[in-house]
Amino acid sequence: MSSLTKGLILLLVVLGIGVGLVFWKKNVGHTGSNVNGITKEEIELLVADLAKDNPAYLKRLGENPDMRKEQIDSLRELFALASGARAEGLANDPTNKTELETIRAQVIAVNYDREIHKDAGPMPPFGFIEEPQINAFYGQGEQTEKGFFDNLKDKIGLGARDNELAFQRFLESKIALIKENNPSLADKEISEDERKQAREMFAKVGIYEQEFQQKAQAGELDPNFVKKVNLQVKLQQAQFLARLYSKKNAEKMKVTDEEVEKFIAENPAYSAAEKKTKAEEILARVKNGEDFATLANEFTEDPGNKAPDGKLKGGLYENNPKGRMVPAFEQAALSLEPGQVYDTLVETDYGYHIVKLERKGVTKDDSGKEEETYDVRHILISNGIKDPDDPESQEMPAKMLVRRKLEEKKQKDLIEGLIARNGVSVPDDFDVPEVTDEMIQEAMQKQRKQMGLDESEAPAADKAPPAKKEEAKPKGK
Incomplete structure (x- = not known):
């Protein structure tokens, strides 16, 4: 039917x-x-x-x-x-x-x-x-x-x-x-x-x-x-x-980015400023020549950095087809040449990313069709916070938390x-x-x-x- x-x-x-x-x-x-x-x-x-x-x-x-x-x-x-x-x-x-x-x-x-x-x-x-x-x-x-x-x-x-x-x-x-x-x-x-x-x-x-x-x-x-x-x-x-x-x-019922930013500015308890400062310090170390993969294994808060066998991946994601990653992250990565590190932090709902492009090129998918892919490393510092109104809550991205609270209101x-x-x-x-x-x-x-x-x-x-x-x-x- x-x-x-x-x-x-x-x-x-x-x-x-x-x-x-x-x-x-x-x-x-x-x-x-x-x-x-x-x-x-x-x-x-x-x-x-x-x-x-x-x-x-x-x-x-x-x-x-x-x-x-x-x-x-x-x-x-x-x-x-x-x-x-x-x-x-x-x-x-x-x-x-x-x-x-x-x-x-x-x-x-x-x-x-x-x-x-x-x-x-x-x-x-x-x-x-x-x-x-x-x-x-x-x-x-x-x-x-x-x-x-x-x-x-x-x-x-x-x-x-x-x-x-x-x-x-x-x-x-x-x-x-x-x-x-x-x-x-x-x-x-x-x-x-x-x-x-x-x-x-x-x-x-x-x-x-x-x-x-x-x-x-x-x-x-x-x-x-x-x-x-x-x-x-x-x-x-x-x-x-x-x-x-x-x-x-x-x-x-939609909440704009401007409304979220305004709320955070007026309510410092919902700010992830300390997390951003930490990410900026790590970015400075990368720019000073420290090994990106080593810093990723030490600092990244991305659970995907650990392979199924428990081995750390140095923040590497390989063979990503265009369109898979969050737009802001992908745009930053693809604006680089292999070996380059993005000059500033990239902010998404997940937190603050330090991005390094490793490869751009073409690979074949399972059906043999060619597609554009790239390899990228990143270090993620989560911008998650606990809801100040609920101390027992789990951490979640600050902007996501604020957006949810404003939508509920x-x-x-x-x-x-x-x-x-x-x-x-x-x-x-x-x-x-x-x-x-x-x-x-x-x-x-x-x-x-x-x-x-x-x-x-x-x-x-x-x-x-x-x-x-x-x-x-x-x-x-």
């Missing part, structure tokens, strides 16, 4: 923005135009499902306030960005408007399919919908399904209750989004087979969305199930909108501004149901049964719930 086809019939598209919605990976999604927050009751509705799906994780969540805060922070970021998209009118763009309605229909249809067939055994999505129903949907049978498309008419301006027309609008919108997010498909033309698959899947989604709406209105579905489906739609739509906002406003300021302007509401905490060891054991037994294991095949370590190792926040490189 082609990438385009997969994109066209994908049922639950999660357009990620880097938000760590850990325990919502399975339970994401709510209808409605209100994407400006989530209530404590809604969060607890999602959390309740973990009691049967993952009680061990739920227990840790209940015991660890930091884990709950991480989820709250993620939700605030999600709804802040989504509210920004609404405020800037991104949800009113015809393509985006169609996609929001498609997300709603897909989430409803998929969950409804799972609910009504949960005891029917393994089946592909919408596997119980037969061809006559699809034909009827497109007006080729005795009756035509219209519920979802009545809504589409109102929300995206369809001029007729024509499911074929609705499908065409959906197809055009989906193709536009796929190509926008994957430029390699910009010139891809949809085949007749791909169109047929998409048309069939579109009908199946419409049929089950219609059934869900009818049964929900008639009170024939569990109210909690309906609430959860609506909540999933809300979160899925919010994720889509947040991605749109993030993409449009990406430039606002810009993001925090943006999120807080969106929350204040758009009235985003997310609770400070939520309650977690009590989890017993019996609940954990039952969940593990169910999981083993699903994997085809009997009790005798279970590892001894499985007799007690494993403690999940919390993911450490990245420090340093």
Whole structure:
């Protein structure tokens, strides 16, 4: 199946923005135009499902306030960005408007399919919908399904209750989004087979969305199930909108070199001046005639200076094709003649480099093709520092650390501004149901049964719930 086809019939598209919605990976999604927050009751509705799906994780969540805060922070970021998209009118763009309605229909249809067939055994999505129903949907049978498309008419301006027309609008919108997010498909033309698959899947989604709406209105579905489906739609739509906002406003989050330099000048604790002084002293010794390789073995902080057998390499990198090294480093090296040392330090994100060119020429690659290569020696003095705000952190390049801190501040300021302007509401905490060891054991037994294991095949370590190792926040490189 082609990438385009997969994109066209994908049922639950999660357009990620880097938000760590850990325990919502399975339970994401709510209808409605209100994407400006989530209530404590809604969060607890999602959390309740973990009691049967993952009680061990739920227990840790209940015991660890930091884990709950991480989820709250993620939700605030999600709804802040989504509210920004609404405020800037991104949800009113015809393509985006169609996609929001498609997300709603897909989430409803998929969950409804799972609910009504949960005891029917393994089946592909919408596997119980037969061809006559699809034909009827497109007006080729005795009756035509219209519920979802009545809504589409109102929300995206369809001029007729024509499911074929609705499908065409959906197809055009989906193709536009796929190509926008994957430029390699910009010139891809949809085949007749791909169109047929998409048309069939579109009908199946419409049929089950219609059934869900009818049964929900008639009170024939569990109210909690309906609430959860609506909540999933809300979160899925919010994720889509947040991605749109993030993409449009990406430039606002970038930190310039000038901003980094200004911050370091105003905050000497983030300066790598001492490292630079050390590198300048070594460069002076090189210029005074000391052996470059010997100094490299003594002073370089480049871990690549040690060969697999432990032998030091004198700072040598051989047969480098053009384009492999960091641009500033490579430009300095290739400006030299063999045997020359670059007159000044070369600064990169890794630190301060003292550069000596050994050879320039042409070599053959593994396929026998000739390419320009060069041999270069360098001495690296890292410009890494520890974060003054976190003494236990690992060292990282000073400018990289400052850039990260400034980016985090810009993001925090943006999120807080969106929350204040758009009235985003997310609770400070939520309650977690009590989890017993019996609940954990039952969940593990169910999981083993699903994997085809009997009790005798279970590892001894499985007799007690494993403690999940919390993911450490990245420090340093």
